[in-house]
Amino acid sequence: MRIAVFATCLVGTVAPRAATATVRLLERLGHTVDMPADQACCGQMHVNTGYGPEAMGVIRNHVRTFAPVLDGRWDAIVAPSGSCVGSIRHQQADVARRNGDDRLARTAEQVSARTYELSELLVDVLGVTDVGAWFPHTVTYHPTCHSLRVLRVGDRPRQLLEAVEGIELRELGEAEQCCGFGGTFSLKNSETSAAMVTDKADEVVATGAEVVAAGDWSCLLNISGALDRRRTGVRAAHLAEILASTRDEPWQGADL
Template structure:
């Protein structure tokens, strides 16, 4: 099976460690993962703000870049939902029958937990993460993809983890992409509620399947100086006993510049001999 990683813009730009964790995790499960360097944005930001025709080149690029693979895996329910639910709509708006056909022929795009549980048939990925964790189910993964309890099934099998239920977990964190910009006050109020529920669990780590939500909630947790870290599901599932010292840095915002450039999966591929 030829598997391609669709890393997404946000992850590639701000949280490349998530993409790297996906590769480590899937390779540990026996998969050979390729990273097509030609990938760009899925077009969600443009589509959601009314620029549907401007999505056309992005949709075409996606179809061309991932053609020929058996499956595409992404660490984002939000971007997976865009590809699965709306790329066909973009082709309709453009009136491009060739693009519509290319979209139909695009390999199945799987959110990470879907791929592990449904395609690989695995729930215990051999992870070790001895920390108190609570999980935020993101809106697109639940309401559009129907991911359900797959992430929780994977987390429950992690050795050493103390997984605690998040109150009002189904409530939106308030990010919603451009919603957070256009409706700032409402977005902040929603995120304040989410942060309050996170703190009530006593968790050390907030986990989710979308870095966009983690960035939003993590910003509030950081400004309140709560000490609660945010980690993508892939990073916990990729963790082993060897990874536990020292503790991972906070993911509430990009790490301070250390003097060395951070390598995204795209950069790492270019620098590989």
């Protein structure tokens, strides 16, 4: 398949290794990967904060950048973020329509129908759960709110992780509880957010895992920050990083 990668603005600026891992993984599986140069933000931060009209330019850029999927340049679009894919599917067309641009709304709907979160693409579109990964670490997995409640990815990430050679998965207590990030929520409601991530960090530490994994680096930033401040030694890894890890090119991890 020909696959376009939407890196997302947070990954592109803060945790680019998730995008790199996504490309490495897909190329290892035999696919042709492109990363359009004009991509930027999907507009989620603006919309979630109540700035719908201000998000229009951002949404218009995203739709224009990835619209070639409708002409056959790519077969699919993938993003290493359930949060951003959730925004693309459930916000962009609605915002465009509310702001009087029905043509943009229709195109946004068509583009969103070809856009997948990584585990969705692998399991549902490519039909693979064993990607040939090797990750000899103990891992606990946090299902992020948007992937869980908006995209409803279900056990797809778990299927992929269970097929990884060498991995030992440890159950995370209260796994479905939010980590407290929520984008600007963590700024506007910092005390509540801090209490929520403290609870999440407690559960991660209780597993005894070496690595906490998730499908969104936004949540991992929040969780790993809490873990680092307590000097727990627990490291964070995006799902893509684990799946891209092999015996020949093992995961190294990195401090942000």
